[in-house]
Amino acid sequence: MITLTHYLVLSAILFSIGLVGVMKRKNLLMLFFSTEILLNAVNIGFAAVSHYYNDLSGQMFAFFIIAVAASEIAVGLGLLVLWYKKTGSVDLDSLQTMKG
Amino acid sequence: MEKYLYIALFAPIVGSLIAALFAQSPKNLFTGIFTSALIFVSFISSMILLNYVDMDKIVHVEMMDWISAGNLSVPFGFVVDQVSVIMMVTVTLVSTIVHIYSIGYMEHDESFNRFFSYLSAFVFSMMILVMSDNFIGLFIGWEGVGLCSWLLIGFWYKKHSASWAANEAFIMNRIGDLGMLMGIFLIYWNIGSFQYDVVFANIVNLDPSEVTWIGIFLFIGAMGKSAQFPLHTWLADAMEGPTPVSALIHAATMVTAGVYLIVRAGEIYILIPEVGMFIASLGAFVAVFAASMALVNKDLKRIIAYSTLSQLGYMFVAAGLGAYWIALFHLMTHAFFKSLLFLGAGNVMHAMDGNLDIKRMGGLYKAMRPTAILMSIASVALAGIYPLAGFFSKDKILEVAFNNGSYLLWGALFVGAGLTAFYSFRLVMLVFFGEKIYEKDGIHPHEAHPFVIYALTPLALLAIVAGFFEHSFHEFTTQLLSDYEFTLDHSVGAMLIFATSAMALSGIAYAVYKYKRGGFSENIENWGVYKLLSNQYYIPKLYEVAIMKPFTALSRFAWLNIDNKIVDASVDLIAKTIYGGGEKARKMQSGNLSSMLRWMVVGIVVLLALAIFYRPTV
């Protein structure tokens, strides 16, 4: 029987994967993927909890997250394209002109 | 009579200020004459006051309030009573003569006007000192004479040694002043007033230990001003000043201020005989100690300076043993013959083109007869030969010591009397008689101006006759001062007089005899004792090595090591640490997006860990 706990654990694992990805990935695109994973991990959780409580607001939240994630990635990709045009690289390490 | 008081007090400062206006202009005879005249006016006023003051007639004025704060209130108040009037007369008389003398002595000095300004300012300070009716006023004068002494010792400021000596004198005096201030503070907090009459009226009600402390502190002040051991070194060095200054300040007036203080505060010291005994002992010690240094010194003025020191010791013996009027009497007679001696020495010095080494003089009698006679009179007086002034006052002091049962003191003074006679005549012999060594240096001595010599005659006269005023002096001063009772038999007294006179005479005789025959051989200069004496017991050296040098070193250490390297550096260290912290912390800002994200995640993870493991108990 798959209980709420399983969903939540899955959510947590996905979230951690996302976090690790955010930390480890050097490719900007991959980084965006990782943030998507983060958000979707939460989505799973919301859906599961929403079902558990029999309450719709969780699912609403999930929908909103999806919408926000979509617009977020649109902006993100726009920035990425801009950067790629300018430097020809999507490597994170190329973003180091400002420091200190 | 108040009018005369104000005239006596303020005439000198008027002269001084007017002379000061000309300080930067070239020599102007007017300043000399004008200031001398004003001092003379002051002298006349003092004489009128002397005539006026009597059993129940003293002049006491309160000019204006000076300081008042809390319970404290000090006025500018002046009193002319039996003691102060004696001092006034002595001071103004000697000052007048010194002023006149200086017109001749300083005639070629470019700072002639400035000199008279300082000199009159000194007289003013001295008048404040003696005329004040309270301790603070006394202290004003006390510091004022210190300042003038500093100005006058360092008068030839281009000379390194002069300004050094001036500073030494000032600083040494300050040590004494501090003690005096402490005494004044103690008086204030116990009595609440500085007025002599109030203080003396209430002093008996005080705890004896408090009185003792007051006595000790005040005496420390007196030690500084009167150059008593161990604060004596400045007096000999002070001879760097012009000779009239030495005569006026460092012989007749300022240095005796300490004695004046003890006499003035006699009502305090009478309550504390132990302190008095200490004062007397120290006085006796200085009397011999200073006289011994005078024995071997070759410097004309220094010899006289040591002699002054020695005589001050005598005065302190008298004052310490409670014979205040005798101390005051010796103070007065000493002022006359010692200033005469100094002024004569000034003539000699001029004649010798400023050379002071008595070994390079000799046979000056021919060239400067009047001076030789005057100095001889002074020396005889100093030695205490009947009928000159010194005989009366000095013998009285020996008598007091004997009377008091302090035979040790008497013994010391007795020896001192012999030494005094010897060194006085050693000086006379070496300077005025014998071989004319100065001729080898190509010096052509000349006598001073006649008016200078005439100016000195009153002093010579007084040095001769002052002793005969002993009884009237006694009567006059003991109206105010407590009398001293002699319990000695007349025969014992006579014996003492005889013994002392014999001692003095033999001293003189030995000096004359020895120096007639060319003096001592050069060998004695290699004797240990001679070296000890001629180096002033190595005390100046000791002060330099044990006080001056360590103080300088410590000061430099405090500045360079403590202030710069510890205090300041630790302040800077705090600043640097913070700044360095910033430099380290900015490394966190590597600019790399990955590490920025990592910081965020790390933050979350740490917080989560804290959430699990950290449980504050409310």
Place this chain on the structure above:
Amino acid sequence: MLEPINIDLAALNITSLLPMAITIFGALSIICIDLMTKNLSKSLYTVLTILFILLSLGAVLGYHGDSRGFFDVVLVDGIALMTQIIILVTSALFVPLALGGRRFQEFAMAEFYALFLFMIAGFQFMVSSDNLILIFIGLETASLSLYTMIAMHNRAKAHEAAIKYFTMGALAAGFFVMSSLIFYALTGSIEIHQIAEVLQTKNFEPLVAVLAGTVFMLGALGFKLSMVPFHTWTPDVYEGSSSALAGYMSVVPKIAGFVVAMRLFEMLIGSGVVWLENILYICVVLTMTFGNIVALVQEDVKRMLAFSSIAHAGFVMSAVLIGTTEANSGLFLYWVLFMFANLGAFTMLWVTRHRKNLWDERYQHPFSKFSGMIKIMPVNAVIMGVFMFALAGMPPFSVFWGKLYLMSAAVNNGFIVLAIIMALNSAMAVYYYMKLIVYMFLKEPVSNDESIYTSNTSTTLKVIIGIAVLVTSISVVMVEPLLKMITNYVTLSGF
């Protein structure tokens, strides 16, 4: 399962949405205008934007309704009203900076203004709701607009800044939703007041889960408020974006963040979650101190201001920690006064903006650029000095009063040690503000050419600076009415 929904229009309390509606409408209309006609002057857009902002402000000021509206997701309490006022006023003061003397590409584009208005709407939503969804939406709307606007500055550094900000923002968004999820899982609600009630009845059990939710929220808000260690974006983003925008960023997003933090954290602290109190204490001290010590070593004025704004945020965050009415009033007072000083400082930098980096390859505004400014442009130097002293908390300038009030709040509520730390930090802060003053007043000028310092000047900017100087200098008389108003609003909403 689904009930039929009956909506009573009156109960919706639509007017509560009016301020946001106006700004959104304004944004859309600007886009429409741009669609229809090209090549319109930026001044038109600027003024239009200001007008919409003012309209919105009017709507906020004129609001007299229930505090709840629109399915109860909108919460227009005193704080919401006041924060909206602050946001709108600040925006109205910053928008005119577009009218600088030199041309910048982003200001020529209508989209910029539209985005600006969207962003304002986002912040307005964020502060006037206690529904986590709406807060999230508002936050994201505002942030996404902001990222784009930064990038529109069209310099390599601006792009880099935008990407950095964006990526970290995305991560922070992840934290936010994770926190929401945890609270939702714990309580079955996404409304802060309900969450509070449920948590109270459950007596905060299981505590670990509550704390985990709090931690993620700390992360998300910490990012917005630039709390250590979520602050790393701040200096880079400030440096990369135009001074005008950087100044704006240091004020408005943060006040919105503070409001959310107040709503959430004070609920928790007030209910006795000592853990949070302690952690927040540490965070406050760390943020203040870190911001200050790193600011000490900066070579660029803008970066210095960035770090200093971290420190200021930490300082103000202490109000949330203290959590009394007094402290919360202090927070707003501080922020309003800080806003004016900051407006002035960044506008001054904006005025001196030059096409090239004349003084330093790396930095746009190195300290050495301002060397001897007193000799070239005494008035400018004095004005900049006023702003620096104001930011340093030097009496009698504006921020001092905020500082005074906040420290007083700390003292009055037993946070004496905190007050001392705050005091010491402000002593440290003086150094780097003074550094600029030292450069301006005590050093010799590099160049006597005045024009290179004022290439971006214009009457509008002068007026803005004038307003900022005036308010900063005479703030002492403003404190009384301001404080009255703020306290009124704060008490109204029960904080």
Place this chain on the structure above:
Amino acid sequence: MDHILSLIIFFPLVAGIFGFLVNKDSIRVYGITVAALEFFLTLALWVSFDGNIAGFQFVEHVTVISHFGMSYHLGVDGISLFLVILSTFMTMVALIGLSIKKDAKNLIISVLYLEMTMVGVFLSLDVILFYLFWEFSLVPMLYIIGAWGSDKRIYAAIKFFLYTFAGSVLMLVGILYMGYLYHATTGVWSFSIPDWQLLVLPFNTQLWLFGAFFLAFAIKVPMFPFHTWLPYAHGQAPTIGSVILAAVLLKMGTYGMVRFLLPLFPDATIYFLMPIAIVAIIMVIYAAMVAYAQEDMKQVIAYSSISHMGIIILGTFAINAEGITGSIFLMISHGIVSGGLFMLVGCIYDRRHTKNMSEFGGLAISMPTFATIYGIMLMASVGLPLTIGFVGEFLSLIGFYKVSWIMTLIAGTGIILGAIYMLTLYKRSFFGEITNEKNRGLKDLNGRELVALVPLVALVVILGIYPKPILTPIDASVKKMIVLMEKKAVTQKAKDFIIKVNTIKGGE
């Protein structure tokens, strides 16, 4: 006369603002005129001041932030009156003596602002207002030192600024806590000093608050070991900066002690009295020794200031009318004397561009007037009777004698050490033959310098001979304060102590 205090505070500010309009060739005259007018205003204040009233006079009170109890509250009493006059007087004299031509306009306007803050500090009766002026006084001084100083001026300016600023932030916490306590006790917010003075505080609270206030004042004074900013500031500052710094700014610290520490925290004052007195004595002796070791003439005077400030602190902490009155008088006299000495150093610096004593020697030959005035100031500095320096020093020491005679004796060595370093300085610079040819033919003081210096000399002598007009009002206010302290003290020990040190006879 209703708003004379506001007028006195804000006149320099307004005049400073208008100063921007004045052409830079005429700015010096403008500055002197303004400063003179300001000085006459304060003289008018003195004339209309009633010396028999011990409390505050000419009080102005306007509430500014009622929420917070902050108000615009001014007033003057005997303690502050003469410090105000000193500030305006020294500003005027310093401006007259000003010889800097470079950027004179900025300098003079800064000095006028500085004057406002100085006067403001002494006249404020509201603590927040006091703090405001207190902090703001640093700004013009920073500029003056940093812009017109010598080589290491920026380091010195920053050090001065940061050090004193850091000291006073803790005072701010103390002020706020005090305000809180007042509110907690009375239910009313107030930051007014007269109100605060009536507040009786528990002993432990007093200790902490005392510490917070004391640190700020100690750094300002500056007390050992917080003094190291001072030599730098003086060493690097232009003459006018040193003059004002030494004459007035340092006095803010001691004024704060008298105004705040004593009446607000009587028990803590007595509790900390001995440690503070020991530090003060260390200051007196240590600073005098360091002064002796200096090569730079200005540094000698800088360190001598520290030494004298030690005596002022001793007088203040004597807690009797003699001591406190003396210390306030000493503040004034030290202001005049050290200000004068710094101006004199400035005169020689203008001529020789060095302050190093080894470069001098024989100056008395080439500059006799200069040497004379220097000598008078120097004698005032070493506290010769009948100069202004004696009165305060004497009263301070006599006051502290009642507290401890042995400590007074040790502190009294300051008068010996003072003579040592001052006379050494004088000897090295003025006496002897001219060894350095550059010193030959130096011009003696010119008219401008004489106009600036002669009033100082005159005051040194006049107030030395007749200090009563100043002492009487101070004394009245001080006595009132002591009565207040005795009433307020919560511990019997403190009460006894205050009574003991104020009675003649008895005790030690």
